[in-house]
Amino acid sequence: MDQMFFAAEVLLNGLMTGVMYALVALGFVLIFKASGVFNYAQGVLALFAALTLVGIQQGQVPFAHMINAMFGTHIEHFGWTVPSVLAILLTGAVMVLLAFLIEKLVLQHLIGQAPIILFMATIGLAYFLEGLGDVMWGADIKNLDVGLPQGISETIETATAEWFGYGFFIDRLDIWATLIAALLVAALVGFAQYTKQGRAMRAVADDHQAALSVGISLRFIWVMVWSIAGFVALVAGVMWGTKSGVQFSLSLIALKALPVLMLGGFTSIPGAIVGGLVIGVGEKLFEFFVGPMIGGATENWFAYVLALLFLVFRPQGLFGERIIERV
Amino acid sequence: MLYREAGDFKTSYRDDGQTFPIRLDRWAYYAALAVAFLIVPFIINDYWANAVFVPFLIYAIAALGLNILTGYAGQVSLGTGGFMAVGAYAVYKLMTSFPEINIVIHILLAGGITAIVGMLFGLPSLRIKGFYLAVATLAAQFFLVWLFNKVPWFYNYSASGQINAPERTILGFAVTGPATSAPAKYLICLVFAFALAWVARNLTRGMSGRKWMAIRDMDIAAEIIGVNPLTAKLSAFAVSSFFVGIAGALLFSVYLGAAEVGEAFGINKSFLVLFMIIIGGLGSIFGSFAGAAFMVLLPVLLKNLLVGGLGWPTDLAAHIELMIVGALIVFFLIAEPHGLARLWALTKEKLRLWPFPH
Amino acid sequence: MNQQTEITADGRQIGGTLMEMKNITLRFGGVEAIKNISFDIREGEIRAIIGPNGAGKSSMLNVISGFYVPQEGEVWFKGQRRGPMKPYQVARLGIARTFQNIALFDGMTVLDNIMTGRLNRMRAGFLSQALWWGAAEREEIENRERVERVIDFLEIQNIRKTPVGRLPYGLKKRVELARALAAEPQILLLDEPMAGMNVEEKEDMSRFVLDVNDEFGTTIALIEHDMGVVMDLSDRVVVMDYGRKIGDGTPDEVRNNQEVIDAYLGVAHD
Numbered sequence: 001m002d003q004m005f006f007a008a009e010v011l012l013n014g015l016m017t018g019v020m021y022a023l024v025a026l027g028f029v030l031i032f033k034a035s036g037v038f039n040y041a042q043g044v045l046a047l048f049a050a051l052t053l054v055g056i057q058q059g060q061v062p063f064a065h066m067i068n069a070m071f072g073t074h075i076e077h078f079g080w081t082v083p084s085v086l087a088i089l090l091t092g093a094v095m096v097l098l099a100f101l102i103e104k105l106v107l108q109h110l111i112g113q114a115p116i117i118l119f120m121a122t123i124g125l126a127y128f129l130e131g132l133g134d135v136m137w138g139a140d141i142k143n144l145d146v147g148l149p150q151g152i153s154e155t156i157e158t159a160t161a162e163w164f165g166y167g168f169f170i171d172r173l174d175i176w177a178t179l180i181a182a183l184l185v186a187a188l189v190g191f192a193q194y195t196k197q198g199r200a201m202r203a204v205a206d207d208h209q210a211a212l213s214v215g216i217s218l219r220f221i222w223v224m225v226w227s228i229a230g231f232v233a234l235v236a237g238v239m240w241g242t243k244s245g246v247q248f249s250l251s252l253i254a255l256k257a258l259p260v261l262m263l264g265g266f267t268s269i270p271g272a273i274v275g276g277l278v279i280g281v282g283e284k285l286f287e288f289f290v291g292p293m294i295g296g297a298t299e300n301w302f303a304y305v306l307a308l309l310f311l312v313f314r315p316q317g318l319f320g321e322r323i324i325e326r327v
Numbered sequence: 328m329l330y331r332e333a334g335d336f337k338t339s340y341r342d343d344g345q346t347f348p349i350r351l352d353r354w355a356y357y358a359a360l361a362v363a364f365l366i367v368p369f370i371i372n373d374y375w376a377n378a379v380f381v382p383f384l385i386y387a388i389a390a391l392g393l394n395i396l397t398g399y400a401g402q403v404s405l406g407t408g409g410f411m412a413v414g415a416y417a418v419y420k421l422m423t424s425f426p427e428i429n430i431v432i433h434i435l436l437a438g439g440i441t442a443i444v445g446m447l448f449g450l451p452s453l454r455i456k457g458f459y460l461a462v463a464t465l466a467a468q469f470f471l472v473w474l475f476n477k478v479p480w481f482y483n484y485s486a487s488g489q490i491n492a493p494e495r496t497i498l499g500f501a502v503t504g505p506a507t508s509a510p511a512k513y514l515i516c517l518v519f520a521f522a523l524a525w526v527a528r529n530l531t532r533g534m535s536g537r538k539w540m541a542i543r544d545m546d547i548a549a550e551i552i553g554v555n556p557l558t559a560k561l562s563a564f565a566v567s568s569f570f571v572g573i574a575g576a577l578l579f580s581v582y583l584g585a586a587e588v589g590e591a592f593g594i595n596k597s598f599l600v601l602f603m604i605i606i607g608g609l610g611s612i613f614g615s616f617a618g619a620a621f622m623v624l625l626p627v628l629l630k631n632l633l634v635g636g637l638g639w640p641t642d643l644a645a646h647i648e649l650m651i652v653g654a655l656i657v658f659f660l661i662a663e664p665h666g667l668a669r670l671w672a673l674t675k676e677k678l679r680l681w682p683f684p685h
Numbered sequence: 686m687n688q689q690t691e692i693t694a695d696g697r698q699i700g701g702t703l704m705e706m707k708n709i710t711l712r713f714g715g716v717e718a719i720k721n722i723s724f725d726i727r728e729g730e731i732r733a734i735i736g737p738n739g740a741g742k743s744s745m746l747n748v749i750s751g752f753y754v755p756q757e758g759e760v761w762f763k764g765q766r767r768g769p770m771k772p773y774q775v776a777r778l779g780i781a782r783t784f785q786n787i788a789l790f791d792g793m794t795v796l797d798n799i800m801t802g803r804l805n806r807m808r809a810g811f812l813s814q815a816l817w818w819g820a821a822e823r824e825e826i827e828n829r830e831r832v833e834r835v836i837d838f839l840e841i842q843n844i845r846k847t848p849v850g851r852l853p854y855g856l857k858k859r860v861e862l863a864r865a866l867a868a869e870p871q872i873l874l875l876d877e878p879m880a881g882m883n884v885e886e887k888e889d890m891s892r893f894v895l896d897v898n899d900e901f902g903t904t905i906a907l908i909e910h911d912m913g914v915v916m917d918l919s920d921r922v923v924v925m926d927y928g929r930k931i932g933d934g935t936p937d938e939v940r941n942n943q944e945v946i947d948a949y950l951g952v953a954h955d
Binding site: 339340341344526529530532533534535537538541544545547548549550551552553554555556562610 | 793
């Protein structure tokens, strides 16, 4: 009986992790839909956002490490701290600026290239951003705290203990993350469906040429989409950062959004969410039931192998459209 | 005036199909080989072998392998690190299980084993394409690294989880183990790199290469004119993994001597080799060497410049290297998607016409 | 069913049935692209399939080349029923084709593109290829000679080493024909060989098609929009409309067929 409750708890935790994956995957889907770019850098974008947030919040001097090395100074901090809300707004502004620069310096020059070239360009971008983040803010592991509640929720533990005779351990942060992610998704869907810019975005996603011919500015849409993706990355970065510290592995965890996408299909927002949940739950349950038999740490590969096997049988993903080949 | 084919007539199709149709190119090639085989071994020291030449040759082999798969056959792989690990662990198991057999045979066998594993992970390429496949190869990367980490049989139950290369000799000279001299390390890698480059050239100029390129350029049309996609794709995976496996075997046994799988063959290795072929030139043998040279030399130069020259801390130099590599990848993809090899070809094109460009 | 060998007015030989389509029906989901069509192709003839847009001509060609598998009906080739096959297996039977939207391999040179046409005739083992020794080198040179003959025939000697991606449209079409010819096919399928060409290019291409048929005796099945070209080139014509066959016969017979005039010629000549 306990085993079953334990498994249920694992399942719940998997769902929460899945929400995080879905959040990063959402950024991928947005960019892919609007520009056909498969943005490998999305994970690093989340890392960069989290690094910037911590840096601004704690009043770090950007590039301090490099300045010190160049001029032999010892500056580290401005000596002030910035309130969380303001820091988040400032980071948001940085992400918009970054989106603008990426469009201007990279994407614009790659229009019309094969998708796989664009993909590799974003791998280059990921390396650049990772280096930039480290040079700007330092590579040490940082704590991120924007005032989100953390720790085991005692309310749930006592309540479930009363109902089932078994107290569920659930992190309050996970609950908040789920709520915020749900809100974010709702807001994005609303934006895409009901605003003028949202309609333009969907038009671009459908057909670049047709969108251009009715007077939609591709550049504006791309900057906007990358900004939104940067914002989504910021939210994901805050969640992951609060949970396990801001460090390089954050961008690796975000890599898991790739199998999520393969499961859900590159163009489907519901797909990203369902895919995220399936993988989050799947890897936790697999680790729980099978992991101990084969040495554990199966989370490293489970998502990828699952996606691979899945793709062999359904190449277009869960919600993707079937591709008809022609000559 | 010297560099042109005028007067250099070809009278047979055999001559027309040779690797270096221009006489001066042929001479330059023979000269480079002579220097590499006859001069460098006598002047090489430990620093140059370990910092530049040996990693360059080993990565050139890996880049050749990935270039066959990605540059020629058009199948992007992010699993190179994992396949190198297969080569490394295969050669380790062979070396320790059959110590009496020559190391060269072990290395070739390790390549063969990697080829089989590569084909296995290449099977999905029949159903999925493009970056779907790229992400699918990540499965190979993460799964293989995990496997070698978690199954003690692979590292002979050693307490550290590391694998260590025992000493093996060729003609009485140690080529693996701590007692290996710089020239011995260099020469064994050189022989492998030279032979494999020659094989790669042969395969890519013949019918196999044409089948791969046909699949790359337009897979449906290729199938309709008679290319069997199954054999074409799997043969590309097999040959590519054979090369990558040998590179992994050499990297572990000759260069590193000891390895821990996550560190030596992690995802970053996959990207490193991918960057080599992007910068060097997709679908080019020369480009594989150029890209490997570039990516091996860049950190050495940066380190000498920033740490040695300016006295900056090494971690800062490493981060700046990341930025430079990333920016260069983007730059190359924007400016010249065919990499250094194309730049080189264009220079030669200009030279041919010089000094009368019209 | 087996016709006698005939000699045409211009001295070409037309033999018995080489390929026969029996009651072919092809559906995409609920749409019937081809409805119960039968016709034959005789050895040595030029057979045209014409019809307005969306009549199912290209689908028909794709059925012949094995890219689409029809839900009903049989394809007979050289007196044998062709079972379900992959496209590359069909190619090995000796059926080569060109494509409406040019399907050349852009990253390869003209020479390499045409050499791919020979791939079913090269059998050197992998090891031989890897070492470029024995069969591989011998075959390469033998087949290069064949390919050079095709290159001479189509007058594209000067672009041999040019990457295909850099060629203009008309030349690409010619290289594509060269690749199909290099296979020395039993049947050559041409999917709108003159689409998008100017008058001069069309004349060149018509001459090549006739020469191929004349010199090598290759059986040709072609789809074309340009009525004038079709009527001049072909021995017999199948007319399709909305997936049905509405006419079949010599150009003169088809021209005088009332249903064909109503459905197609009348419209096309507006």
